[in-house]
Amino acid sequence: MPAFAKKTIKKTDVVLKIRAPHYIISGDKIQLKESKKIVRSDEDLGAVPAAVYKEMGKMKARNLKIDRDSDIGCPQCNKIFYTSCLEHPLFWVPNKVDRRVKGPYTHKTLPTNFFRVSDEGHKGQGVRAIRDIPTGLVFGPYEGIKTKAEDCKNPDYSWDVEVNGLKLAVDAKEKGNWLSLVNSPDYKRGGNIAPFQHKGEMYYLVKKPVKKGEELLVWYGDAFGRRLARWRKKAEKEQQ
Numbered sequence: 001m002p003a004f005a006k007k008t009i010k011k012t013d014v015v016l017k018i019r020a021p022h023y024i025i026s027g028d029k030i031q032l033k034e035s036k037k038i039v040r041s042d043e044d045l046g047a048v049p050a051a052v053y054k055e056m057g058k059m060k061a062r063n064l065k066i067d068r069d070s071d072i073g074c075p076q077c078n079k080i081f082y083t084s085c086l087e088h089p090l091f092w093v094p095n096k097v098d099r100r101v102k103g104p105y106t107h108k109t110l111p112t113n114f115f116r117v118s119d120e121g122h123k124g125q126g127v128r129a130i131r132d133i134p135t136g137l138v139f140g141p142y143e144g145i146k147t148k149a150e151d152c153k154n155p156d157y158s159w160d161v162e163v164n165g166l167k168l169a170v171d172a173k174e175k176g177n178w179l180s181l182v183n184s185p186d187y188k189r190g191g192n193i194a195p196f197q198h199k200g201e202m203y204y205l206v207k208k209p210v211k212k213g214e215e216l217l218v219w220y221g222d223a224f225g226r227r228l229a230r231w232r233k234k235a236e237k238e239q240q
Contacts, residue, residue: 021034028209055084069197072085076088115178135208145175184220193205
């Protein structure tokens with residue numbers, strides 16, 4: 001962290017630091033709670049690493065340039081943090097591969113404690129929740145083959161990321177993980193997942209509570225949305 005930035009760091013005014021914090025699922029969101037105060041209705045996701053907790057709540061001053069590759073925005077607080085908001089913490093679910101699962105790599109990487117692959121998806125095959133999913137969960141990164149953005153052959157399966165000033169595409173058409181199965185809603189505001197770049201990779205944040213049985217939906221951008229509108233109009237004509 002730059003030395004000049006230290007004087008501009010602020011703590012959140014609402015939430016104070018607590019002792020022995022754990023991530024817990026409380027209702028439809030992720031919260032921090034002292035281990036001794038966790039009750040039976042809380043779902044304990046584990047302790048917050050000391051090094052991570054030390055940096056949580058450090059807010060970036062408005063006069064400093066936002067680093068979209070490392071800073072974390074809190075949509076509820078409308079503030080920018082160096083790591084995470086204390087009142088609305090993020091719980092990062094790492095990618096894992098279950099070799100026991102038969103089928104393609106997309107299925108082997110699916111976190112089956114949260115989701116299932118569904119053939120009744122919004123646009124065919126998709127991903128549905130097998131339990132209520134709280135806001136604040138982060139999944140990823142989005143896997144695929146990285147190429148220069150202008151050389152990407154499968155834009156409908158790709159996300160653009162900027163690394164050291166170079167614009168790259170993460171093409172998941174051939175080597176994507178389960179995140180590539182998440183469909184797009186018909187309209188920009190219809191999704192429950194927010195994509196964001198962090199340290200050169202793309203991640204999916206649960207921005208709205210997802211009820212059991214509901215499908216995960218992420219907006220893939222305006223260009224994809226225009227193609228989607230054309231496909232939808234064509235399908236409507238064929239059904240008439």
